Amino acid sequence: MPRRQTDLSTKFHAHFESSSTKVRQFQVHDSDVRAARRRHPELARRLRITVGFDRDGLDRALQTADFMLNSEPPRDSLRALAPKLKWIQTTGAGVDGLLPLDWLPDGVTLTNNSGAHAAKAQDSGAMGLLMLNARLPAIAHAQRAKQWLHEFSSPIAGKTALVLGFGDVGAAVGRGAQRLGLHVIAVTRSGKPIKGVESVPVARLARVIGRADFVVVATPLTPETRGLLDAEMLDRMRDGAGLMNIGRAAVVDYDALCARLASGRLSGAILDVFTPEPLPTDSPLWTAPNLMVLPHITCDDPRYIEYLLDFWFDNFGRWLGGRKLKNIVEPARGY
């Protein structure tokens, strides 16, 4: 890739757009940008950064923007709205809400925020596996009924965790599992070898899922993963196995899951992702037996925007230097 913009006086325009309906941790405010500029003074000199909310003034900003940070970029006539746009950074890791990517103009690179989630995902993966092993979903359900569920479980070391999706989040879950002494089966699209774990292509999922004491879903939502853990696949899980979903809700058939939790075929589930979120009050998942509802907290950090902006500045430095950006979303693959 050619080195760009050798004239050090050239300034680029970046527009950081947020939605005020998201929680504060996912909003970029002026104060966040000022702090990030102080952490990256050399790069900051090359930038004019505008901050906007709820598309108020977005059209005007896009007329001159070279870069945009936005979890929901406008898709209709983007090239006409933003003639200079070169690169869009999403606020989150998952871009399933933007698929298919046929709206992405030629010459515009899309990058996601995969990577900000690793430390928390490792903690959450270890926590979820230990909780499933100790039957905490059933115990918490029993607590609601003031019941003393006095059942023991053996130590977790030596048991098997299958991690579906082994990207940033899945690999972090795998590390957490290995530290606890678990055997890890990583299920990925290609099944390419991954150091230290047993790697299996998703086409063979049905053949290996029955070996797992615990299944952790950490995959993005794509046409290939949607509904992957349907009733039939859940029936291939081991008796008494547990399930954690920190990927995307639509990968798992939650109705089928609830039936298997109620019957005792599966011992417990911890779900962190739902459609829609927040989970509506009338959802039966709130009171389903042996199921813990987590409010989409397993992979996020209060310093999320700080990490995101550091990542963005580093990537901007790569762009200035003519190097390949990190976390480029491949339109054909969808993540």
Place this chain on the structure above:
Amino acid sequence: MPRRQTDLSTKFHAHFESSSTKVRQFQVHDSDVRAARRRHPELARRLRITVGFDRDGLDRALQTADFMLNSEPPRDSLRALAPKLKWIQTTGAGVDGLLPLDWLPDGVTLTNNSGAHAAKAQDSGAMGLLMLNARLPAIAHAQRAKQWLHEFSSPIAGKTALVLGFGDVGAAVGRGAQRLGLHVIAVTRSGKPIKGVESVPVARLARVIGRADFVVVATPLTPETRGLLDAEMLDRMRDGAGLMNIGRAAVVDYDALCARLASGRLSGAILDVFTPEPLPTDSPLWTAPNLMVLPHITCDDPRYIEYLLDFWFDNFGRWLGGRKLKNIVEPARGY
């Protein structure tokens, strides 16, 4: 200690007594003894073992017993009942129910089952710390009200766990905490140096407890630890800190704890020990805000009796060889 009983044909009588009101995992049955004999054939040849329940036939067995395994040995006139008795092994680790030990005849050694709990305690300690860090007690409480409590927590590495009591269980919790990258403060009676952790005597607890993000109670119940975490000590904890009790209930003032959980001064608690157990249906702890009730499961393993009998046979081998027994309870210390 002199070598005992060089005549290899001498058989000793061990009586293993259980209560049928305890859960199966804490009962010694004939089948357990047969399996243990097969695992220790040489030692088994030196033993006649009787198995009893609910004191039916206990008096007769004690007339000839050299050894007794029993979680609630008879205390009145024990020497008269059991003239040959040399050694009592308890089923559990805690002997607080047997204190004071003034009933223990001279020449009878008491050993506990400390050590069987380490693997599970390490798992449970890590689980509890991760759950407290992720505010799971508050989230589970919110689930009961169908509320989406969307609050993030930072990764656990670098935070501080204070472990009160650093015996078998506490040290296992400490190992689990260190593997998660936590700084560990071990609070013990003497404060003697412990490799790899910061060691503090209990007399200085009030001065260090405010440094902890998480406090884990893993101490036996003794006159010194009873009520140690009273309202005043809880008020010295850091704002938003969490507490886990896997030791004994009476170490912590649960009423004072509940008040501080309800006000938000402390962020969450995970309690595994109660007085009495099972926790009665009318206990306010079942529904206390930001408090998870665990049914005394954090330190026990379904293979508990197997480990106990292996420990007992190994200790019997030490006794035969004239070596000091493991896990001797010191009457003056009370554990």
